[in-house]
Structures are given as C-alpha cells and as structure tokens.
Amino acid sequence: MDSNKIEALLKKYWEAETSQEEEQQLREWFRIHEAPEPWKETAAMFRYFDETKKKSLDDASFNATVVSHLPAARTGRVRKLVYNTLRIAAGVSVLCLATWFVHKEMQESTDPEVVDTYSDPKLAFEETKKALLLISQSFGKAEKQARKINMFNEAQEEIRKEKTTQEQKL
Numbered sequence: 001m002d003s004n005k006i007e008a009l010l011k012k013y014w015e016a017e018t019s020q021e022e023e024q025q026l027r028e029w030f031r032i033h034e035a036p037e038p039w040k041e042t043a044a045m046f047r048y049f050d051e052t053k054k055k056s057l058d059d060a061s062f063n064a065t066v067v068s069h070l071p072a073a074r075t076g077r078v079r080k081l082v083y084n085t086l087r088i089a090a091g092v093s094v095l096c097l098a099t100w101f102v103h104k105e106m107q108e109s110t111d112p113e114v115v116d117t118y119s120d121p122k123l124a125f126e127e128t129k130k131a132l133l134l135i136s137q138s139f140g141k142a143e144k145q146a147r148k149i150n151m152f153n154e155a156q157e158e159i160r161k162e163k164t165t166q167e168q169k170l
Helices: 003-014 020-032 037-054 060-069 077-109 121-169
Strands: none
Touching: 003 020, 003 037, 020 037
C-alpha cells in the first residue's frame, strides 16, 4: 500500500469515518512497515492497541497481583461489636443534642406575656399614632428607592431585548 493511501486512511481514521476493514489495514501496515517520522506517534498507538489486545484478565499473575494489594480481612467479633456500639452512641448523642437545641430555641422564641405599658388610653393612642406615622414615612422612602430599582430593571430588560434582536439579525 502506498503512502498516499495510508495518509488518506489516517485522515479518515482521525475523523472517525473508517470502516473496520480500513482500520485493520492500518493496523497491519503499521505492524509490518517502519513508519516515517510524521507517523511515529500513530504507529506507537497502533502497536499499543495490539499489545493490550493480547493481554487477558484471566492471567493468574494478574489475579495474584490484585489479591496481594487488597487489605487483610478483619473478622474480629469484638471489633465489630465496639464499632457498632460507637455508631449507635454517636447517633443517640446527636439526637439528644438536637433535641436540646430545639427545646432551647423554642423557649427563647416564645414571647413573654404582653403587659400594658400605658395606663392612660389617650397617651397610648398618641404614642401609637407617632409610631404609625414614623412607619409611614419609612415606607414612603422605601417606595422611592423601589421605583429607582424598578427603573433600572426596566432599562436592563430593554438592553437585553435589543441585544437579542441584534443577535437574531446576524
């Protein structure tokens, strides 16, 4: 097979368009012939594929190597008992701590009984009016700020719409 045909097959191979027969031709060519400099790495790759195809996982030395790297099995009943007991104790302690924190949080979050602070109803009414007026003023300021934010959001939406229409035109 000439180098032009090999080059064409390699191009098809790298574009994933070769058939199995064409790939077999490439494997055989690289196995038999000495590859020129630009194809040295490709030849090494095909040789690697051939070598790994010959290896088998049924090999006894492979099994021995894998088994030798496994940790020794621990079958101590006492060790299992201690391990399981510690797991249960940790779970119970987490449950107790969670219950204590929830109980403490519930105690802190419950409000004490509300007690009247004003004995004169007119004075209480005037103080309530002052508080509501203060809240009303704060809401007015917040509304002005919200309008500014809304104006900014509208401008941002217009820019996005313009950008998408420009992209669609392209």
